[in-house]
Amino acid sequence: MNIIQVDLNNKSHVRDFLSLPFSIYRENPCWVPPLQMDERIRLDLKRFPFYRHSQAAFFLAYDVDRPTGRIAVLNNRRYNEYNHESTAFFYLFECENNLEAATCLFEKAFDWARSRGLTQIIGPRGFTPLDGLGLLVKGFEHRPAFGLPYNPACYVDLIEAQGFTKQGEAVSGYIGPNIEFPEHIHELAEKIVARRGLRIARFETRADLRKLLPKFKQMYNDSLRGTIGNVPLTDEETDSLANQLLWFADPRLIKIVMRGDEPVGFLLAYPDISAALQKTKGNLFPFGWLTLLREFKRTDWLNINGAGLLPEYRGSGGTAILYSEMFKSVRESGQFKHAEVVQVGLETEAMQRDLRNFGIDFYKTHRTYERSL
Numbered sequence: 001m002n003i004i005q006v007d008l009n010n011k012s013h014v015r016d017f018l019s020l021p022f023s024i025y026r027e028n029p030c031w032v033p034p035l036q037m038d039e040r041i042r043l044d045l046k047r048f049p050f051y052r053h054s055q056a057a058f059f060l061a062y063d064v065d066r067p068t069g070r071i072a073v074l075n076n077r078r079y080n081e082y083n084h085e086s087t088a089f090f091y092l093f094e095c096e097n098n099l100e101a102a103t104c105l106f107e108k109a110f111d112w113a114r115s116r117g118l119t120q121i122i123g124p125r126g127f128t129p130l131d132g133l134g135l136l137v138k139g140f141e142h143r144p145a146f147g148l149p150y151n152p153a154c155y156v157d158l159i160e161a162q163g164f165t166k167q168g169e170a171v172s173g174y175i176g177p178n179i180e181f182p183e184h185i186h187e188l189a190e191k192i193v194a195r196r197g198l199r200i201a202r203f204e205t206r207a208d209l210r211k212l213l214p215k216f217k218q219m220y221n222d223s224l225r226g227t228i229g230n231v232p233l234t235d236e237e238t239d240s241l242a243n244q245l246l247w248f249a250d251p252r253l254i255k256i257v258m259r260g261d262e263p264v265g266f267l268l269a270y271p272d273i274s275a276a277l278q279k280t281k282g283n284l285f286p287f288g289w290l291t292l293l294r295e296f297k298r299t300d301w302l303n304i305n306g307a308g309l310l311p312e313y314r315g316s317g318g319t320a321i322l323y324s325e326m327f328k329s330v331r332e333s334g335q336f337k338h339a340e341v342v343q344v345g346l347e348t349e350a351m352q353r354d355l356r357n358f359g360i361d362f363y364k365t366h367r368t369y370e371r372s373l
Contacts, residue, residue: 001068003104005112006058008043016060016067017043021094022281023067024152030143031150032274033282042127049236050127053078055116058092059108061101069095069102073109074127075116079231088113088373090123091131094151095158102158114373122167122370124149129233130241133343134170134366135159142364145172145303145340146248146274149366164369168345171352173360175339181327181358188317189324196313200325201258203251212256212263213242219263223310248273250296252333255325257309264313267322268306269329271299272340302330305342319351323358 006013018039025031043058045051054077061069074089090109095102113121124135132148137156144150193199203209221232233241250271257265276295280288307322330339341360344352356362 001100001104002062002064003108004060004062005108006043006060008045008058013060014040014043017058017070020060020067020070024094024096028152030141032144032146032277033280034147035277035284036282037284039282048127049234049240050074050076052236053234056127057109057112059105061095061105063098063101068098069093069105071095071105071109073112073121074125075113075118076127076231078234080118082231083228086117086119088116088118088121089125090121091126093124093155093159095155097152097154097158099158099161103162106162110373118373120370120372122368125368128237128241129230130245132366134168134368137169137365137367139172139364143274144364145301145305145342146270146272146277147305148172148342159369162371164371167368167370169365169367170343170345171362172343172364172366173341173355173362175327175330175341175360177337179359181323185320185358186324186327188320192317192321196318197259198264198313198321199258200321201256201263203254205251206246206249209246209249209251209254210242213238215261215263216256216266219266219310220308223308225311248292248296253302253329255329257313257321265309265318265321266306267304267325267329269302269304269326269339271296271335272301272303273299274301275299300335300337302336302339303342304329304339319354323354327358 004013006017008014018036022033041047050056055075056072058072059070060067070092071090072092074091076089080087095105110121125133130147134149135155136149136151140153217233217235217238224230224232248270253269255267256263273292273295276292280291284292304326307326309318309322326341330336341355343366344355352362
């Protein structure tokens with residue numbers, strides 16, 4: 001087994017790193033290829049904002065001259081400074097069901113992290129808040145929502161064999177066409193909005209959304225007050241994430257809770273384009289973008305993959321606003337019959353309990369792991 005560190009200026013190395021998942025999942029109908037243009041940008045030291053403040057290394061395992069596994073290891077300096085830690089992330093792990101290859105890849109990742117003074121490693125965890133979190137441990141029979149990790153069941157054994165233990169889990173829930181949402185939640189939401197002087201901002205164009213970005217960044221960073229395991233966004237990261245989000249967003253599905261001119265909460269929902277990505281193999285060009293445009297209009301799946309309120313607005317039933325808008329997003333358009341509430345952390349016990357009581361079936365689980373170095 002030969003392990004190499006990927007030279008990001010070597011086209012052959014980059015090609016092997018990006019193409020390996022297509023080999024591993026070639027007979028798996030559930031896997032959704034990532035957008036290839038986004039994958040290439042993440043390996044570009046000049047274009048990807050992460051490298052302005054942090055480091056990453058990428059490793060490939062070869063059986064003779066055939067790539068059989070890969071891994072990325074990240075030193076997110078801003079995360080470590082904000083959380084007072086010395087933590088590495090592992091990410092983009094893909095491997096044939098080969099314990100030797102997996103072990104060799106992780107040993108290289110551990111060595112790289114130790115050489116930078118890092119004392120623990122967690123993952124799978126990516127470069128930005130938009131990167132799907134964790135390893136799939138339940139729900140292998142379901143196609144993933146766009147942007148969420150998918151992996152074979154054997155990865156659980158390959159990773160746990162390296163001495164990792166569970167750090168946390170997040171669940172994703174299914175909203176079906178026959179679900180009955182309690183009317184009193186809508187009524188409660190309306191009362192809270194009126195009592196606290198709030199309003200729900202809706203948007204017609206991407207340009208309207210973009211104008212709100214500076215305030216949205218400030219709200220997101222403010223919402224991290226008193227939390228651990230997070231990191232504020234920089235201006236450059238906000239712009240990069242916005243460009244990534246806005247090209248496939250339906251502005252009508254993005255709702256911002258406002259008090260006066262200031263955002264205090266948000267609900268992010270997107271038409272699911274996973275089926276189109278399967279057809280185009282993650283490529284937009286030359287004609288993949290046409291397939292994606294058609295999918296925007298005909299998909300009957302909605303992904304609800306971001307919701308939050310500033311801490312001072314969460315109490316006294318404030319989350320009813322998010323629940324109410326969540327179900328309105330599913331019903332109002334008339335397009336969607338199915339929805340997935342994406343990655344609700346197990347630490348948010350009250351929210352999970354509420355959503356279960358509404359009839360949401362948590363049918364997928366993603367797990368993050370930790371290990372000392």
